[in-house]
Amino acid sequence: MANIVIFGAPGVGKGTQAKLLAEKYDLLHISTGDLLRQEVQMQTPVGQRAQAIINRGDLVGDDIVVPLLDRALRLRSTHPDPDSQIDPWDRQIHGAPHRPEGCIIDGFPRTVPQAQTLEFLFRRMKRRIDLVLAIEVSRNELVRRIHERAAISGRTDDTEEVIRHRLDLYDRQTQPVLNYYRVSGLLVSVDGSGEIPDTNTLLCRVIDSKRKKQTLNKQ
Numbered sequence: 374m375a376n377i378v379i380f381g382a383p384g385v386g387k388g389t390q391a392k393l394l395a396e397k398y399d400l401l402h403i404s405t406g407d408l409l410r411q412e413v414q415m416q417t418p419v420g421q422r423a424q425a426i427i428n429r430g431d432l433v434g435d436d437i438v439v440p441l442l443d444r445a446l447r448l449r450s451t452h453p454d455p456d457s458q459i460d461p462w463d464r465q466i467h468g469a470p471h472r473p474e475g476c477i478i479d480g481f482p483r484t485v486p487q488a489q490t491l492e493f494l495f496r497r498m499k500r501r502i503d504l505v506l507a508i509e510v511s512r513n514e515l516v517r518r519i520h521e522r523a524a525i526s527g528r529t530d531d532t533e534e535v536i537r538h539r540l541d542l543y544d545r546q547t548q549p550v551l552n553y554y555r556v557s558g559l560l561v562s563v564d565g566s567g568e569i570p571d572t573n574t575l576l577c578r579v580i581d582s583k584r585k586k587q588t589l590n591k592q
């Protein structure tokens with residue numbers, strides 16, 4: 374099993390968990406938030422368009438985020454010569470010579486149309502999403518964690534008002550994505566209220582059991 378989507382509200386700790394899982398299972402970690410922040414930091418045309426939107430806590434348009442994701446996904450293509458599909462600029466940004474087989478996607482999809490787009494991108498690569506992991510934490514705990522993170526992250530979108538807006542957007546636009554994946558049978562929810570290693574243990578348990586089932590099915 375190779376391709377995982379990690380899902381949860383802002384502040385739930387999905388970036389931290391995604392990194393741990395990527396390391397343990399040798400997956401390429403693709404965070405659309407990180408990709409966007411990288412563009413902003415480099416002051417690329419895309420970054421310049423995205424900056425104000427991110428600072429307000431709004432979702433950037435699909436015309437901005439989808440090409441970034443598409444490019445990152447193509448980096449782990451199983452094409453015999455993956456380098457041939459990648460321009461030098463891509464290589465410079467993402468450039469690790471090692472290309473893991475699978476990936477863990479964090480921050481995408483955030484809307485139902487984005488979920489449909491993701492399916493399309495995977496189908497085009499003749500691949501599929503194997504598992505959607507949702508991390509669940511109460512609203513109070515989320516706000517507490519984002520405030521804690523704000524003190525060290527230096528993120529321009531971690532202010533009181535913007536945090537509230539991001540959480541509202543999550544409820545309105547992103548929550549429905551959970552139903553989308555529930556219906557497709559890919560969704561497994563995990564309690565994220567514990568410490569980082571506790572949540573990690575729960576997530577690993579889900580992945581291991583899914584892998585075992587897949588191996589049994591193949592036999």
Ligand code: ADP
Nearest residue numbers: 383384405406427430431432433438480481483
């Ligand atoms: P968090 O999970 O804490 O909200 P992220 O790093 O995932 O943080 O995202 C930060 C910001 O980047 C979002 O508030 C949004 O403006 C933008 N962003 C990230 N992913 C997407 C996406 N899939 N669609 C639209 N905007 C996105």
